[in-house]
Amino acid sequence: MSKPSIKINAQLNSIIQDENFDNFSVTQLLDSYLAMCAVTKEPNEARKYVYRQIHRLVKKGLLLKKGTKNSKSIMYQKSELFFDTKFLVQSTTAAPVSQVTSAPAYASDAIKQLEERLKESEVDLLTSIGESEEYMRLYQSFPEMKAHLESLYLLARENSSKLLGQIKAIKSVLSHQRK
Template identity: 55%
Template sequence: MPRVSIKICTTLHTILQHESFDNFQIVHLRDAFIAASANDQNVIESYKFIYRQVVRLVKKGLLKKINKENEKTVIYQKTEQFYQVIFVTNERNGGTKPSSKFQDITDHDPIHLLKERLKESEIDLLTSIGESEEYMQLYKSFPEMKEHLEFMYMLARENSSKLLGQIKAIKSVLAHQQK
């Protein structure tokens, strides 16, 4: 039987090929996609794009959708077919990385650097919130692990608070710089 080839966004392909990226939620894939993307990414548009791609891969049998019992959580898992398909990569929407000349100019612009840092902190915050929510879900599923899960939950919440403080600080500096 000949191997099938499927077109996929280069960034998405790179993330999905990583062996640790299995049993994931769409928001986790979206966060990794935004973090790895060269262009500015809108969180909502990125989610829609990732969702469409995941649904397409599920229909082709490359990913398996798993609904957790008594939870609203949906997990996606790579199937054996995923490892047998030939992926043809392309840039999303024809997007390319910024030219090096543009990159050199923006690398020295404090407003641009602050906006980049703000974007990274916001992504980290979303990841941290997702992590703390997952610890709560795990606690409900595995109450015998209460002590460890509570500790990990508190660490994630503390990290979220620190990130929120960083975001507030960066936003206030940006507001001052843009006056």
């Protein structure tokens, strides 16, 4: 029996074929996709394009959707079928794009956007850490609220962990872009 085949954009193929790229969000794939593209894309159009591609891969059973509907914490995981599928790489001109006059200008713009996103994530991380610390202080002051405060504390810690992951991913892409 021959392997099933599916057409896929060259950049998306390169990203999702990476063995370390698993359990990802739409945002993580979009960031990697935008960082890899040699052409600029309208961010909203690129997001729609990436989301459509993810949805198509989920529908074909190549990616598994993890998380609750309408949640910002939805993650995608490669299925067994993913590894048994032959990917037919399409040229990058198949995706909606607008050409850039020079690659260094795009790289500079991408680096600025990534640095800004990094700063935002770092501020969010500090906020989340402060929130979890405050829940601990409140628990010490009001032990009778343990159940409620403990669940809020755990949510804040989980959020901190996600933000750390985002920061790590952004720093990784930034270091690659600066080379």
